Amino acid sequence: MTFKVSPGPKLDINKANTHILPPFTLIEPGSLKELLEVKAKYGEKAAILAGGTDLLVKMKLRILEPEYVISLKKVRSELSGIRREGDEIVIGAATLLRDIELNDSIMRLAPALFDAVIVMGGVQIRNMGTIGGNLGNASPAADTAPPLLVHSASVKLLSTSGERIVPLEEFFTGPGRTVMRPDEIIYEVRLKALGKGCGSAFMKIARTAFDLAKISAAAMICVEDGVIKEAKVAVGSAAPTPVRARSAEDALVGKAPTPETFLEAGKAARNDISPIDDVRSTAWYRRRVIAPLLHDVLQKALGRIGV
C-alpha cells in the first residue's frame, strides 16, 4: 500500500520558515574512499554533514554557506562505533553522542566523557549529534573537549594523501578553527581508558543543562598511597579553545587529595585561562568560579577511584 502523495504546494516550502536553509548541492559518497576524494576535490567549499545540529543551524543563521554539503549517510556505519584497543578506547567520528552515553565501557573507563555527553542538549540533539562533529565544530564550549583532553585523546585525520594522528591538545587553534586541512576529515577519536587508582569527572556551569556552558571543567586524577600521582585538568569556555590547566595539575601532583588541595588547584588554574565577556557570562565570573568548580570536579573524580 502506498501513502497518497499530494501534489506539491504552490509556495516554495523552503521559504516557509523563519530560519531557511540556503541552497547547496548535496553529495552522498558511497564509500570512505569516495568521501575523501570528494573532500579533496571541493575542500573549503564543502561542509560535512554528520548530525546537522551545528552545521544546519549555522547555515540557517548564514554563519556558513557551503556550496556543497557532503552527507555521511552511506558511510555512517564505517565511521561509527566504540571499541577497545589495549588501554585505549576508539570512537568513530560519526558515533552519536547518545550511543556514547549508552555505552557501558564509556561510563566505566571514561566517566568524564559520560558526564559531558549526558548534559549535551536534549535527547533529540544527542540522537543526532556526533563526537567528530562536536570536535570539528571547534567551539571553545565543546562539551566533549575537556573530558577528552584529560583522557589524553588524539584525533585521527584522513585524507587522500594519508592519515595523521593529532593530539587533541594541538587540534584546536581558535574559536571554530582547527589544524585540519580542507581536504581532511576526522576519522576517529582515541582516548586513554582510566587506569587503576584513577578517576575522572566533568562538570559545567550553564543557565540550564540544555544550554551551552558558561564554563566547564574536567579532571582525571590517580591516587597512590594517599598521594596524587598523576593529574590532568582541562577547562572549556574560558579561552579561545578548550585548554589544559597545567598550573592546576602542578598544584595537585604530590599532594594529598584533600578539599584544600583541590581548591588551591582551582585557584592556580586562573593562570591557565584567558576568559572574555560574552553573551553567556563575564570574564570576572569565570575567573571567580573556576576555583570552586575545579574543587567540585576533582572531588567527583576522587569519589570515582576504585568504583
Place this chain on the structure above:
Amino acid sequence: MGRFVSFTLNGKPVRVYVEDNEILLNTLRYKLGIKSAKYGCGIGECGACTVLVDGRAVLSCLTLTTEVEGKEVLTAEGLGTPERLHTIQKAFAEHAAVQCGYCTPGFVMTAAALLKENPNPSEEEVREYIRGNYCRCTGYYNIVKAILAAAKELSGEA
C-alpha cells in the same frame, strides 16, 4: 537540485521528490499531510518538531529529508488517531497536559521514545528526558504527570 527519497511514514511506504536543502519537517507538513510536527524555533532549541526516526527522537527541522532514505519515520498521526488515541495521547488529554497545544505532539513523541526505552521511568527520569522540549504554557507539571500515568498504564499497573 532535487531527488526522490523513499522511506516509511507511520508504517506506510512513501516516495517523494525533495530539494537538496529540504528539511524533513517541511516535507512532512507540506507534501505528506502531516500536521502534528510543528515548526517552533527552527534551530534545534524547542523540540516542537520532534519525530521518531527508527525509534529515536530527532528534530525534523534539523534533518534533511534525504537523510531518512530507507528509514522509518513516526509522527503523532502514526501513534494514534482521534478515534483511537494512543495511551500517551489519552493521558495528555486526561491530565490536561495541553494548553495551547503547539508543543504537544513533540512532547508526545519524546514520551513515546522514552517509554519504549524505559517503561518505568521515575519522575526525575521523565523530566530529564523531556529537557529538549519546551512548553511555554503549562510549566511541565501536568505533562510529567501524564507521562508517568501513561507509563503505568502501558506497563499494566494502572
